[in-house]
Amino acid sequence: MTEFSFGLVVSGADFSDDEVINRLVDAGLDDVSFAVRDGGHVAYFDREGPDFFSVLREAVADVEAAMPDARVCGLDAPDFMTASGVAESSGRTRQNVHQHIHGKRGAGFPPPVLWADGDRPLWLRSDVSVWSRALAESGQASDTELHWPGVASGVFHLARASCGFDAGRFAPAMTFLIDRYMALGHLDEDGRRDLSRQLRDLADKVDRAGVGQIQPPGLYANS
Amino acid sequence: MSTRDRHDDPAVEEALQYAEELGWRVDVRHNGHVWGRIFCPLASRSGCQMSVGSTPKNAGNEAKRIRRFVDNCTC
Numbered sequence: 001m002t003e004f005s006f007g008l009v010v011s012g013a014d015f016s017d018d019e020v021i022n023r024l025v026d027a028g029l030d031d032v033s034f035a036v037r038d039g040g041h042v043a044y045f046d047r048e049g050p051d052f053f054s055v056l057r058e059a060v061a062d063v064e065a066a067m068p069d070a071r072v073c074g075l076d077a078p079d080f081m082t083a084s085g086v087a088e089s090s091g092r093t094r095q096n097v098h099q100h101i102h103g104k105r106g107a108g109f110p111p112p113v114l115w116a117d118g119d120r121p122l123w124l125r126s127d128v129s130v131w132s133r134a135l136a137e138s139g140q141a142s143d144t145e146l147h148w149p150g151v152a153s154g155v156f157h158l159a160r161a162s163c164g165f166d167a168g169r170f171a172p173a174m175t176f177l178i179d180r181y182m183a184l185g186h187l188d189e190d191g192r193r194d195l196s197r198q199l200r201d202l203a204d205k206v207d208r209a210g211v212g213q214i215q216p217p218g219l220y221a222n223s
Numbered sequence: 224m225s226t227r228d229r230h231d232d233p234a235v236e237e238a239l240q241y242a243e244e245l246g247w248r249v250d251v252r253h254n255g256h257v258w259g260r261i262f263c264p265l266a267s268r269s270g271c272q273m274s275v276g277s278t279p280k281n282a283g284n285e286a287k288r289i290r291r292f293v294d295n296c297t298c
Contacts (some may be wrong), residue, residue: 005291018257021274025256031280033288035273037296044273044292046284078291 002126004055007035007042009074013067015041027066042076052079052113052124080114080122090132091154108134155199174203227251230258235275238286242293261289265298
């Protein structure tokens, strides 16, 4: 079973009205948050099931059964990712992800679940996670081309989470994390030195300016 | 520190405080299943709002939805 997070856009219901929500919860929708966003009325779910569309169908049926006058007319799907999103979240280059998509690095990459704008494929986050785990377990994780934006972004967020916002504590935390990260990565000596230098520069910059002033380096990916 | 009622569930309460830190308003209602509502900083009719349940089926998920909604608001 996998958990899916999504919102159903509903027409014919006013989610700013407490009485509407009380009726819906009484009808069994006690695992839902009701919101108004950009003028749309959205019911947000976190539900488990065997696959996304089974869970989606059931949720649509539940909403429409609870509100006979309402219809589900749209979807808020934060679990859908672009190829760039897959690259960013897995610390791969876009090129590496495209090779996986087109089977040039072996089979197993999941098919897209949606095409947007006609030619922009989207993947389901849970499908990508399953693929990523399987790849790691099969010992092929080393095909991940560790690259500066992905690694630095990960270290940056880890260090920030581990030492809060105190100036002066960032560089030591970063140094510790760099060493751990390096020990895990399959980098040659040049790559190791290069990454190490750039990460230390970043840590110094953060300690001088304060972490809030520095953009996570992942944002510079592919620039 | 705000003087509003706290939510019974610690995870939900934490998510509400997270929203408040980012400028959201927490409106406590105690209206049946509706514990309250959160409103985004754009406090006009076109702003975002979300209901907060009194006794959600899974409080951890309720807290997660609050945080995600707050994070995704671009108002």
